[in-house]
Amino acid sequence: xxxxxxxxxxxxxxxxxxxxxxxxxxxxxxxxxxxxxxxxxxxxxxxxxxxxxxxxxxxxxxxxxxxxxxxxxxxxxxxxxxxxxxxxxxxxxxxxxxxxxxxxxxxxxxxxxxxxxxxxxxxxxxxxxxxxxxxxxxxxxxxxxxxxxxxxxxxxxxxxxxxxxxxxxxxxxxxxxxxxxxxxxxxxxxxxxxxxxxxxxxxxxxxxxxxxxxxxxxxxxxxxxxxxxxxxxxxxxxxxxxxxxxxxxxxxxxxxxxxxxxxxxxxxxxxxxxxxxxxxxxxxxxxxxxxxxxxxxxxxxxxxxxxxxxxxxxxxxxxxxxxxxxxxxxxxxxxx
Amino acid sequence: xxxxxxxxxxxxxxxxxxxxxxxxxxxxxxxxxxxxxxxxxxxxxxxxxxxxxxxxxxxxxxxxxxxxxxxxxxxxxxxxxxxxxxxxxxxxxxxxxxxxxxxxxxxxxxxxxxxxxxxxxxxxxxxxxxxxxxxxxxxxxxxxxxxxxxxxxxxxxxxxxxxxxxxxxxxxxxxxxxxxxxxxxxxxxxxxxxxxxxxxxxxxxxxxxxxxxxxxxxxxxxxxxxxxxxxxxxxxxxxxxxxxxxxxxxxxxxxxxxxxxxxxxxxxxxxxxxxxxxxxxxxxxxxxxxxxxxxxxxxxxxxxxxxxxxxxxxxxxxxxxxxxxxxxxxxxxxxx
Numbered sequence: 001x002x003x004x005x006x007x008x009x010x011x012x013x014x015x016x017x018x019x020x021x022x023x024x025x026x027x028x029x030x031x032x033x034x035x036x037x038x039x040x041x042x043x044x045x046x047x048x049x050x051x052x053x054x055x056x057x058x059x060x061x062x063x064x065x066x067x068x069x070x071x072x073x074x075x076x077x078x079x080x081x082x083x084x085x086x087x088x089x090x091x092x093x094x095x096x097x098x099x100x101x102x103x104x105x106x107x108x109x110x111x112x113x114x115x116x117x118x119x120x121x122x123x124x125x126x127x128x129x130x131x132x133x134x135x136x137x138x139x140x141x142x143x144x145x146x147x148x149x150x151x152x153x154x155x156x157x158x159x160x161x162x163x164x165x166x167x168x169x170x171x172x173x174x175x176x177x178x179x180x181x182x183x184x185x186x187x188x189x190x191x192x193x194x195x196x197x198x199x200x201x202x203x204x205x206x207x208x209x210x211x212x213x214x215x216x217x218x219x220x221x222x223x224x225x226x227x228x229x230x231x232x233x234x235x236x237x238x239x240x241x242x243x244x245x246x247x248x249x250x251x252x253x254x255x256x257x258x259x260x261x262x263x264x265x266x267x268x269x270x271x272x273x274x275x276x277x278x279x280x281x282x283x284x285x286x287x288x289x290x291x292x293x294x295x296x297x298x299x300x301x302x303x304x305x306x307x308x309x310x311x312x313x314x315x316x317x318x319x320x321x322x323x324x325x326x327x328x329x330x331x332x333x334x335x336x
Numbered sequence: 337x338x339x340x341x342x343x344x345x346x347x348x349x350x351x352x353x354x355x356x357x358x359x360x361x362x363x364x365x366x367x368x369x370x371x372x373x374x375x376x377x378x379x380x381x382x383x384x385x386x387x388x389x390x391x392x393x394x395x396x397x398x399x400x401x402x403x404x405x406x407x408x409x410x411x412x413x414x415x416x417x418x419x420x421x422x423x424x425x426x427x428x429x430x431x432x433x434x435x436x437x438x439x440x441x442x443x444x445x446x447x448x449x450x451x452x453x454x455x456x457x458x459x460x461x462x463x464x465x466x467x468x469x470x471x472x473x474x475x476x477x478x479x480x481x482x483x484x485x486x487x488x489x490x491x492x493x494x495x496x497x498x499x500x501x502x503x504x505x506x507x508x509x510x511x512x513x514x515x516x517x518x519x520x521x522x523x524x525x526x527x528x529x530x531x532x533x534x535x536x537x538x539x540x541x542x543x544x545x546x547x548x549x550x551x552x553x554x555x556x557x558x559x560x561x562x563x564x565x566x567x568x569x570x571x572x573x574x575x576x577x578x579x580x581x582x583x584x585x586x587x588x589x590x591x592x593x594x595x596x597x598x599x600x601x602x603x604x605x606x607x608x609x610x611x612x613x614x615x616x617x618x619x620x621x622x623x624x625x626x627x628x629x630x631x632x633x634x635x636x637x638x639x640x641x642x643x644x645x646x647x648x649x650x651x652x653x654x655x656x657x658x659x660x661x662x663x664x665x666x667x668x669x670x671x672x
Contacts, residue, residue, distance in 0.1 A: 002439040009465055012442070016429075019446045020453070020460035027426075027461055036462035038426060041377055050428045050477060052466045090363075090374060092386050093352075094430075094475050103338040106348070110355045117356070124356035125363055126372035128475070129345055130388045135470035139430050141386060141477040 032236065033154050034083035034221060035144070044145045049080035052139035061136060063179055066105050068198040069138075070112025076223065077142035078120055078202035079276040083221035085152035085211025086144035088120050088204065093127035096137035120204055150211040156218035157237035157281040161308040164287060166206055166277045166300050168251040169226050170265055171196035173272020174258070192253045200276035205298045207278065213293075215286035222275040230279050231314055237281075240313045243306035245270075245323045264326045270316065271325070281308060368572065369490050370419035370557060371480070380481045385416035388475035397472060399515055402441050404534040405474075406448025412559065413478035414456055414538035415612040419557035421488035421547030422480035424456050424540065429463035432473035445474075456540055486547040492554035493573035493617040497644040500623060502539055502613045502636050504587040505562050506601055507532035509608020510594070528589045536612035541634050543614065549629075551622035558611040566615050567650055573617075576649045579642035581606075581659045600662045606652065607661070617644060 004012060017031045028045055029037035040046035053073050055061055074091060081088045093113065097106065117124055122142070146152075175197025177183075178190055185194060203221070210217050218237060222229045226248070234241050250265045258265045282290060291302040309315075316323040340348060353367045364381060365373035376382035389409050391397055410427060417424045429449065433442065453460055458478070482488075511533025513519075514526050521530060539557070546553050554573060558565045562584070570577050586601045594601045618626060627638040645651075652659040 003435060004433060004437050004439065004442065005435040007439055012439075012465060015439070015443060016446060016463070019450055023459055023461065027459055030459075030461045031463070036426070036428070038461065039377075041375075046382075048426070048428055048462055048477075048479070050430050050462065050464045050475075052430055052432060052464055052473075052475070054432055054466045054468050054470075056469060057467045090372070090384070092372070092384055092477060094386050094388055096388060096390055096473055096475075097340060099339065099341040101340050103340065103343055103348075103351070106340065107351060110352060114355055123359055123363055123366075125359065125366045125374065126384055126386065127352070127367070128386045128388055129348060130390045130473075131393045132390050132471055132473075133392060134390075135468055137388075137432055137466075137468075137473055137475075139386075139388065139432075139464070139473075139475045141384075141428060143384070 028151070029153065034080040035086065037084070037151060040145055043148055045148055045151055047081055047084050047086045047144040047146060048141065049077055050139060050141040051076045051080065052137055054137050055135040064198065066109040067112040070109040071116040071199060073138045073140055074113055074116040074122070075200055075202045075276065077140045078204055079221045079223065081142055081144035082202050082204040082207035083219055083278060084144070084146055085150055085207045085219060086146040087208065088122045088142055088144040090143040091117060091122050091124050092141040093124055094139040095127065096130045096132050098132060098136065146211060152207070152211055152217050152219040154218055154220050154233050155236040156216050157233050157239050157308050159239055159308055159310050160284070161281045162284050162287040162304050163230065163241060163243065163279065163281050163306040163308065164291060164302050164304050165226065165249065165279050166203055166294070166302050167275070168249040168254070169222070169270070169275050169277060170254050170268030170272045171251050172200060172274040173268045174254055176274070189253045189257055192251070193257060197274065200274065202276060203278045203300070206294055206300060209294055209297060210280060210290065213286070213290060215282055215290070218281040220279050222277045222279060223273055225271045225273045226275070226279065227270045227314065233279065233281055234312065234314055238312070240309040240311035240315070241306055242309055242315045242317055245316050245318045247303060247305045249301065249303045267325055364487070365489065370416040371422065373420070373487060376481055379484055381484055381487055383417055383420050383422045383480040383482060384477065385413055386475060386477040387412045387416065388473055390473050391471040400534065402445040403448040406445040407452040407535060409474040409476055410449055410452040410458070411536055411538045411612065413476045414452070414540055415557040415559065417478055417480035418538050418540040418543035419555055419614060420480070420482055421486055421543045421555060422482040423544065424458045424478055424480040426479040427453060427458050427460050428477040429460055430475040431463065432466045432468050434468060434472065482547060488543070488547055488553050488555040490554055490556050490569050491572040492552050493569050493575050493644050494619070495575055495644055495646050496620070497617045498620050498623040498640050499566065499577060499579065499615065499617050499642040499644065500627060500638050500640050501562065501585065501615050502542055502630070502638050503611070504585040504590070505558070505606070505611050505613060506590050506604030506608045507587050508536060508610040509604045510590055512610070525589045525593055528587070529593060533610065536610065538612060539614045539636070542630055542636060545630055545633060546616060546626065549622065549626060551618050551626070554617040556615050558613050558615060559609055561607045561609045562611070562615065563606045563650065569615065569617055570648065570650055574648070576645040576647035576651070577642055578645055578651045578653055581652050581654045583639060583641045585637065585639040603661055
């Protein structure tokens with residue numbers, strides 16, 4: 001008997017896609033991108049995304065402060081809206097709760113959710129409550145919009161384009177490892193990495209700048225890890241890519257912590273998930289201008305890490321040699 | 337320490353409502369009705385609802401055929417769209433799955449979901465996959481629309497109006513009892529009741545006829561039980577109501593089964609959940625015309641069961657005497 005373990009996450013996604021396609025004329029994008037896209041009010045597309053956080057798979061209730069969990073549950077959805085160049089507008093919050101949860105815990109969780117919603121002017125207009133004796137689940141649907149001519153998809157990369165990434169990579173995966181291994185957290189370094197795991201910032205402002213630009217841009221957010229998410233852009237654009245690992249942006253904290261832990265920051269940066277940074281791909285003549293504009297207006301560093309090639313392979317290089325990762329990477333524990 | 341058991345489902349809903357109100361001008365209805373309502377394309381409102389089915393709380397995986405579960409997971413959402421007079425358009429399907437689930441099981445579930453989606457011309461445009469080692473969860477967000485001047489809310493009941501209900505009540509709750517108690521299911525009677533639990537039909541067509549009518553109508557679907565859901569109309573309209581229990585529509589199968597089981601059909605009809613029939617309230621001069629129109633065009637019986645009164649109480653009467661239920665009813669097991 002074939003199980004989900006046998007076909008994996010992407011096997012199941014393929015099964016689902018085949019089941020529900022094709023779409024009608026009002027559906028611009030179905031299951032193929034960070035958000036579904038349908039015709040919205042005049043001049044706009046409406047964006048839909050949903051993402052759940054499952055106790056034991058995405059968080060451990062005793063290890064995460066509920067105020068931070070409330071923020072993160074919304075952030076992971078806002079990041080998907082950002083990854084289309086969209087503006088988030090509304091959210092639905094679906095809660096699956098055990099009856100012995102304290103009112104104080106859920107109230108603090110909701111305060112965190114509200115804080116993040118207010119920060120991005122998102123109205124929480126509905127949701128659902130359900131009872132369980134099992135794991136807690138927080139499932140959020142986020143609704144956004146984007147101007148019709150400025151929708152940013154994954155399939156827009158072309159040979160010769162440059163690959164850019166915001167912020168620094170791998171910090172969140174290191175933070176999760178610190179948390180799960182109950183490492184000492186009393187230094188600024190560990191606290192920084194933990195915060196990057198607990199409190200990622202959705203790059204909504206960056207997405208908006210990219211959407212305002214008239215240039216052709218392919219865009220995705222990093223939820224499953226840089227290599228895997230860049231892979232989605234390549235596959236859907238039917239191109240390959242070369243990444244220079246020495247250009248991959250790493251925080252001083254990650255480098256320092258990896259030295260002490262005797263592990264390799266590039267493993268975390270390329271295979272660690274939950275960075276919620278953005279990867280975008282654009283022509284060389286647009287890349288530098290966009291990089292400077294984002295750094296200047298938002299204060300977030302943007303780094304050119306590689307370029308798009310013909311073919312379909314994603315190659316990591318160091319000094320023009322193939323780079324071998326030390327591990328198949330950090331298997332973040334949410335996959336099948 | 338106060339827990340969710342102490343404040344109950346409605347205490348938690350109040351907490352959530354206070355947290356996320358007030359709303360901006362584009363939000364017509366927030367957490368107060370079957371769906372959230374926001375300004376949509378020209379001339380229309382967009383409707384949003386989400387509803388989850390949780391293993392152990394809403395279904396038992398070994399007792400429900402996956403093809404029927406797939407249909408029901410969408411039906412409960414379509415019923416919320418129907419309860420606003422809306423037309424369903426799109427759905428997002430969020431799956432929280434154990435890796436040992438068989439591909440055949442999930443494929444059959446998806447076939448059921450597709451069958452129901454096709455029946456109502458709903459496009460499944462997105463969703464989410466998450467891993468768990470705990471209970472299965474199916475969380476659906478459904479998106480619909482309704483003409484701006486034909487939105488049907490819960491708060492439109494007025495003193496002197498009549499209370500009407502579609503179909504027959506209590507069958508689904510009896511079906512659930514048969515299932516959970518592993519009663520013999522080999523008779524037509526038990527099969528009928530089981531089917532009413534497994535395969536409720538969302539009253540989308542009825543909702544549409546009501547929305548096309550120019551009359552003032554208050555509308556809700558029955559998910560938690562007739563008494564509780566009628567109570568929402570009364571509370572939000574700030575009125576009371578009298579229901580004549582002898583008029584409550586009961587199936588012959590429920591009456592016959594209750595005779596054998598030595599229990600009371602009205603307990604199931606008034607307190608049993610998951611009927612997914614509609615309750616609507618309208619002025620006497622519109623009631624009979626709407627009743628006939630629905631029966632004629634859809635073939636579903638509609639029964640006048642009571643009327644709206646001043647005050648805030650919901651009274652059940654039999655031969656003009658207060659009617660006492662034999663039990664506080666069927667506590668369907670999804671509440672806190």
